[in-house]
Amino acid sequence: MVSEKNHNVSRRQFLTYTLTGVGGFMAAGMILPMARFAIDPVLQSAGAGDMNAVADVSELTEEPQRFDFSYEQVDGWYTSEVTETAWIYQEGDNITALSPTCTHLGCTVNWNSNESYQNQFFCPCHGGRFEKNGTNVPGTPPTEPLHKYEIEVRDGTVYLGKANPQI
Amino acid sequence: MKWTTEDIPSFVAEKQYIDTALVPLLPINFDNSIKQSAAMAEFITVMAAEIERQFHGRMLLTPPFTYLSEEGVQASKERLEHWQQQMKGAEIKHIIFLTADSEWKKVENELDEMLIWMPLVPFENMDSEYKKQIISEQIKQLLPLVVNKWKENP
């Protein structure tokens, strides 16, 4: 009898411990993501968003040219090197840098790569097309212009920041 | 599209546009060839990621198909065909296998899908500028293969 009673108590104790344990897990599950949200913006400011040196002004032409650049991106505790591409051209004093990411579903577009469409950006995936200034050609899948990089020119060097929508 | 919770919803929503799967084939070894196995995994993973970046809007990069070399290429092929059936069932029209393992060349004719075999470029001890140059050279040769496949059979 006594031993049965002890048994019951210890089972209840066991349950209490277990539930506390599970509760602890659940609390951790809720708090950790919140901590991540709180910490992430600080960590992220290290990579994307900064200006990166991409080209010399002297290299630029009226014809868009391809320039690759890379920077370190920090995501949580994981650092990776990201490579991006920009199509850059100069007309008079104006320098334009366009993102090569097709605004349809994100393939990489190329300048003048299809014989049938001279002086346009062409997307190999579903035939999306863009004018030199990034405007999407109506009747092709993309519905907005290519994104434009923020530009800064210092001492003859072109720095690029984030690519933003044109509309 | 990558095999991530970020990209997969787009894949599901835009299925009619994303008709191609890219499947890396990676041999696994624990014996003397373990180093070779790691080098292939490293190389093919980088290449696959770069191809995905180029064709993000039409291509789904699946997790790699891994197999023990010891399993024998015939057995691996049978398992791979199972993947193939599943993908076809999901209305994926083009499948591209990417590997550095020359074993697959022996059965290339028996595969219904496109096999891209690339000779292994070991990245170890390579400085990152040179590495980037190698990658972009290789990719440049590879892109037309994919675009032509689409052209032949849109």
Ligand code: FES
């Ligand atoms: S991703 Fe460029 S046209 Fe569809």
